[in-house]
Amino acid sequence: MRQFARLVFIVYTVLRFGLDDIALSGFRQRWVRLLARVITVGRRLDEPRGVRLRRALERLGPIFVKFGQVLSTRRDLLPPDIADELARLQDRVPPFPSAQSRALVERAFGRPIEQVFARFDAEPVASASIAQVHFAQLLDGREVAVKVLRPGMLAVIDDDLALLHRLARWVERVSVDGRRLKPREVVAEFDGYLHDELDLVREAANAAQLRRNMQGLNLVLIPEMIWELCTPGVIVMERMNGIPINQVQRLRDAGVDFKKLARDGVTIFFTQVFRDGFFHADMHPGNIQVSVAPATFGRYIALDFGIVGTLTDFDKDYLAQNFIAFFRRDYKRVAELHVESGWVPPSTRVDALESAIRAVCEPYFDRPLKEISLGNVLMRLFQTSRRFNVEIQPQLVLLQKTLLNIEGLGRELDPDLDLWSTAKPFLERWMDEQVGWRGFLARLGNEAPRYAHLLPELPRLVHRSLQQRAGDPVPLLRELLAEQRRTRRLVQSVVLAVAGFVTGAVLTQAWLHWLRG
Known part of the structure; x- marks a missing residue:
């Protein structure tokens, strides 16, 4: 029932903001343009089309805002008026009330906000589809940014994703391309990414990993997380100062x-x-x-x-x-x-x-x-x-x-x-x-600890096996001879494999140099 209600709301929003008119007006066929004029009779569409599209996406929620954000980066594919309006979705989604943000921070840390921050700016500096950001100062004087998850996000996202899952199943059944396009798997991937976004601790861990990875590159700065102030609903990080790239x-x-x-x-x-x-x-x-x-x-x-x-x-x-x-x-x-x-x-x-x-x-x-x-x-x-x-x-x-x-x-x-x-x-x-050689040596170095752990244990394992079989020398002799043959074959296989790998690496290296030349 909730899914049906959500579907009705989506259709109502599309009609309310005239998105059907925007879509149909792009067609050249006369009968389609006539249909666009007919369906807009009685509706007031006095706002510019870009504004109507942006407001409709904001009204429909985070999944639709994400879609608008992706579109906004492709100015080569959009008319300028629509691209300009969709760019506002990147960090200027209408914020939720400051009092509510303050209450969420206090609930996350279990204490009054004055016991955590020397200053907490009530006005958010950025507001997006999932969360909004406030600047603040810690009691020790460090300037930080506080990211607060929007309340009620989980229910809205779950409803929209349920619709997408149902649509994916339908597409897979009725479309000749359904199996090849794997719509259910794609929606499942999207589902996982969106739910990951609702756990801000996971986001903080992602930031920490990227920060480590990028340290030696000296091309990008990533804020340091204040781990003692990171919770699933609120995270605190080093404040970064820069100019937005747009x-x-x-x-x-x-x-x-x-x-x-x-x-x-x-x-x-x-x-x-x-x-x-x-x-x-x-x-x-x-x-x-x-x-x-x-x-x-x-x-x-x-x-x-x-x-x-x-x-x-x-x-x-x-x-x-x-x-x-x-x-x-x-x-x-x-x-x-x-x-x-x-x-x-x-x-x-x-x-x-x-x-x-x-x-x-x-x-x-x-x-x-x-x-x-x-x-x-x-x-x-x-x-x-x-x-x-x-x-x-x-x-x-x-x-x-x-x-x-x-x-x-x-x-x-x-x-x-x-x-x-x-x-x-x-x-x-x-x-x-x-x-090449560097890759071979790197992989050899990665495997070395495993073999370094196994090799010292071999004499003890052999000695234990001999003790267990000492009372019956004939079977032991047969087993040792068989083990000797197996070991010889194993050594030969390893030598041949290493030789083949090294030869392949040399030939590949030569091939790469030949292609460059």
Whole structure:
């Protein structure tokens, strides 16, 4: 019943703010435009369309606000008036009352707010779909930011997700693409990410992990968590001071190098994805600032770590090989990788898939970012994947979303950025570290503690076995001879495996150098 009521509310909101009129007015067919005029009779739609869309998304709740935030980063796909209004969703969602925020903080810490903070600013500095942020000062004088979870979020999100789950099941039953697109798995991934956002301790842990990962890079600042003041509903962190990345004129006046900033953004993204397999997956402009402090001038400041993406070693290796093959225009290798990974049926003709991928990607090489739309590229690749029955991988949905966000930021900072040439050296270096000598030595070092623990125990284990069999020498002799043969075969296998691995590493290293040349 609650789901039905929620569905009725969604339909009412769509009609109330005239979103149906916005959707239908984009069609060229005369009969569709006539229908748009008919359904708007009797409704007052005197506000601009961008304002109506933003207000409707705010009214519908956090899932719809998230959708608006993603759209707002793609100014190349939206009319300027709609893009400007949706940008307000990044950190200017209407806040909940300050008194309620104060009460939530006191309930979380179990004491009056004056016993925790020397100062607590009642007016929030940012208000988003899941939480809002207040500046404060601790009793020891440290300046901090206090993030407070919006009340009542769980019930609203659960209702919307229940509708999405039902819709996914329906799509899987009635759509010919339902099984391939895996809508239920995609919604389940989205479900997990949203519920993770409702636990602010998890967000604090994500921030701590990213902070450790990024320490040696010196390109991005991540706030330190005040762990004794972190609860599921309220977290306190180091206050960061910077200029929001979408305030371009302020950054230009401060003397920030936009071209370096764009290159650094690409480096940060590929480092998080391919080196760490742990990346910030909510990189809309409301969560990104730039430091203008003398000691850290020009570095990124990352905020809001409720949504992070993770990749397995297999995912990282597969994606890196795909990217490198794309950069080298080796479309046959891209097609082979799709077959090898099981993402397309084994009966797929590699040459046909190669030709289709070439037709999508070739027009975009050697062109600056301002002339490329990854959104269009992904759409054409999606159409190609449908033709060849490519199975959608739910674990990569967040990565695709983040890549689109990165493109949107890069387009704002440096439209002349060559995304391909900027990313290619990083990926080649990463592959070198994975399959070359450095990768072999690193893996050997990782396995060494395990073998160092086992080897000293071997004499004791052999001695115990001899004692247990001492009363019957004939079976013991047979067992020792059999064990000797097994050991000899094992040693031979290990030697051959190591030799084969080393030979493969050498050949791969030579192959990489040959390709670079």
